[in-house]
Each structure stands twice: as C-alpha cells, then as structure tokens.
Amino acid sequence: MTSPFEPLTFQRGPAWKNRFVLAPLTNSQSHADGVLSDDEQNWLLKRAQGGFALTMTCAAHVQAQGQGFPGQLGIFADKHLEGLTRLAEAIHAAGSVSSVQLHHAGMRSPAELIGHAPVCPSDNAEFSARGLTTKEVEELIEDFVLAAQRADQAGFNGVELHGAHGYILGQFLSSEINQRSDQFGGSLQNRARPLLEIIQKIRSRCREDFQLGVRLSPERFGMQLEEVAELAGRLMSDGAIDYLDMSLWDSFKEPEQESMRGRSLLSCFTELDRGQVRLGVAGKIRSVADVQSVLDQGVDFVMLGRAAILHADFPDQARANADFRQTDLPVNRAYLQEQGLGEAFIDYMSSWPGFVA
Secondary structure (H helix, E strand, O other): OOOOOOOEOOOOOOOEOOOEEEOOOOOOOOOOOOOOOHHHHHHHHHHHHOOOOEEEEEEEEOOHHHOOOOOOOEOOOHHHHHHHHHHHHHHHHOOOEEEEEEEOOHHHOOHHHHOOOOEEOOOEOOOOEEEOOHHHHHHHHHHHHHHHHHHHHHOOOEEEEEOOOOOHHHHHHOOOOOOOOOOOOOOHHHHOHHHHHHHHHHHHHOOOOOEEEEEEOOOOOOOOHHHHHHHHHHHHHHOOOOEEEEEOOOOOOOOOOHHHOOOOOOHHHHOOOOOOOEEEEEOOOOEHHHHHHHHHOOOOEEEEOHHHHHOOOHHHHHHHOOOOEOOOOOEOHHHHHHOOOOHHHHHHHHOOOOOEO
C-alpha cells in the first residue's frame, strides 16, 4: 500500500517529498496585465509552506488573447519574469517543487476581457469565435513553448500543459469543436498535433531536467472517453512527459458513457501502461481516506483543489491526523483570509454556490 507521504521520483527533475499536489486553481487576484500580485504569491507560498510536494500556479495564459478570467496570471511577455522569478524562489525556499500551468482559453476567452472575438480551432457560433489560420496555429504552438522557456528562465522546476476543461488544447482535441481540414484537424493524430508539437519543442528547448506534465479531462467539452484514454496511453508510453494529471471532476464516479458503465472512470487510466510516467488525479478528494483510496487504485499522486483552498496545510494536517478531512461548507470570509486568500479570490469563491457564508 502506497503511503501519501512516500516521496515520488521522476524521469526528469526533482523528486516530490510526498503525494500531495496543489491543483492549478483560478483565483483572479493577479494584476490586470498578468503581472504577479502579492496576494497571489502569498496564496501559493502558504501552500508550499503547508506541506504540498508540488505547488502549481493557476492557469497562466501564453497569449494576451488567451486570457480566460480577470486577474489571471500571465506568462506571455518578459514583463512577467520578475514576479515569476520571485515566486519560484519563494516556493523552493519553502521546500516545495514549483510548476506553472500553461493555458490559453481559446473560444472561452471573454470578448469583453480581450477586446475582440475569441479564437478557436474552427469558427464557433456558440462562442462567436473565429477559427485560427494554419499560420496562427503554428504561432500558438510557439507561444506555448516560449512560455515554457520563460518558466525555465524564472527558475521553475517545470510546467504543466492545460489540455483539459474545454480550453484551446482541448478544443483542438475535440472532434465536435475542431472542424479543421488541415494538418491540425480530422484524425485524433492531427487534432493532438498542437499538444504533441508543444511537448516535443519544450523538450528540445528547455533544460534537460525540466519537469513536464499534461492535464487532460476525459468527459464534457466535446471529449470522447476512448480518444482521451488512447491519447493518455500514448503520452505515457512515449515518455516525453513526466506526469499526466487527469481531471475527473469526481475521482470516484463511473464513466458517463453508457457502454463504459460498470467500472470506475479512474480505472480507464490506471490500467494503461504508463512506463516511467507518473499518473495523478483530481476530483472530490476531500479527506485522508479519499487520498488513500485513489492511491490504492493505482494512482501515483493526488491534486487537491477545494481541500487546498480550505486548508493551506492539508498535507501537514493529514500527516498529523489520519482521520483529517476538509472542513464543512460554507465558511466565512475571515476563515478564507486566514488561509491566505486575497479579497479578489474570496470574491470569486463567493460565486460558488454554498462556499462562502
């Protein structure tokens, strides 16, 4: 039985001291131009100090037009380097490994935020989004790689590519959303091409021990479970990434697809040959018992979202108390302030039903 407190080693980059990872969480508390704020640094630093093995930023956008929410951390320009460097140093000083999640919202970029219609693999009437030209797709790939190089330059241990939750890399992966007829559309191989090219170029242009992860979600947003499992298997067997982070919404559910019922959604991924690549999971993991349960099902690490918002020191609390579980909701603003959330983050959490009293 794997303990949540066992270290985890990787093909590349530093070992993690335990199996607890801070999930990349939208918090809307950086500056309007994407520069890191003191509130965002404080929120992340408290998690690094609270025992998380890997402290990951929120989704950081790799193009200005890829912004997905107000106050989003940016990594699309050199003006972001000073804050990112300061953050990486602080996370390391607290004894945690550091990562930036690289993101582009695609058709889900609000027009009022970016000042023009959002972009997408194909024209999309629902989101009033414009399809990218082939040249623009190539520029998008390059901007993801340049963002990874900035993270490398800033001293982060690695990056995670956000291919989940219906953002642009996931939009390319979706056969419903992606209606292209060039080399970036059609077959799964073509739809995965942007992601696979970004991985290959990061490997060739960042330092050898740069730790590279990918986040995927297997359902919703036009994704087909069989295709996501096929891609996950390829990413792990190829070995060009170091970890795969599966965002399941609920780590204990069955697949929504009728033909796949009767098994856990998690098992669709734990049964894949993963070679030397580590597999993590996120979704409704709220207690030490939940953590142990998914580890016992063959996962290598857990990503904590709500539980990490509610407890800056969830890993330390878990080590001290095997019965520890997240506090009951709702909580008040003063409680969240004590946990290191800034006012903008608390305002954002207030929009979640039943979270803030």
